[in-house]
Every structure is written in C-alpha cells, then in structure tokens.
Amino acid sequence: MDKQTAQGDYANVKEDLQVLRDDIAALTKSVAEGQKDRANSLKDEISRETRSVLDQLRKRGDEVFTRATEAGSKGVESVEHKIEERPFLSIILMFLAGVIVGKMLDR
DSSP: OHHHHHHHHHHHHHHHHHHHHHHHHHHHHHHHHHHHHHHHHHHHHHHHHHHHHHHHHHHHHHHHHHHHHHHHHHHHHHHHHHHHHOHHHHHHHHHHHHHHHHHHHHO
C-alpha cells in the first residue's frame, strides 16, 4: 500500500508540475503579447511625433525660403536701381571687377 500511495503521490506531483508548466507558458505568452502591444503603441506615437516635427520643419523651411527669395528680389531691385541711377559708374565698376578677376585667374 505504501508503494501504491507513493506512486499516486508521484503521479499527482507530475500532474501538478505539468499544470504549472502550462500556466507559466500561458503567462509568458500573455506578457510577450502585452509587450508587443506596448511596443506597437510606442512606435505609433513616435511616428506621429516625427511627422509633426517634420511638418513644422517643412513650414519653417518654406517661410525661410520665402524670406530669402524676397530678400534676393529686393537686393536685385536695389542693384538695378543703382545701375539705373549711375550707369556710367556701374560700367566702370564692372570693368574693374572683370580686370581684377582676370588678373587673379592669370596667376
């Protein structure tokens, strides 16, 4: 009878260990799925923030480009106005600039 009781106890322990293994496997799977969901959520949040920052940078870049274009246009208009005011002086200055650049390139 002791042998039969020991075998019954052994079988019970074996069954309990199997149930424990199954529970641990289910818990591990549940934790892994939870982490995967959390990682996906973080990925989505990072994507949203990145898009937002890129949109802001694009807007600022457009504003800077517009300002630079306007400043360039104003500069060109200013130079044109100065040339119209003093055409002879402008021709002399351009000639001198050409001579200086030519001398620099000869070296």
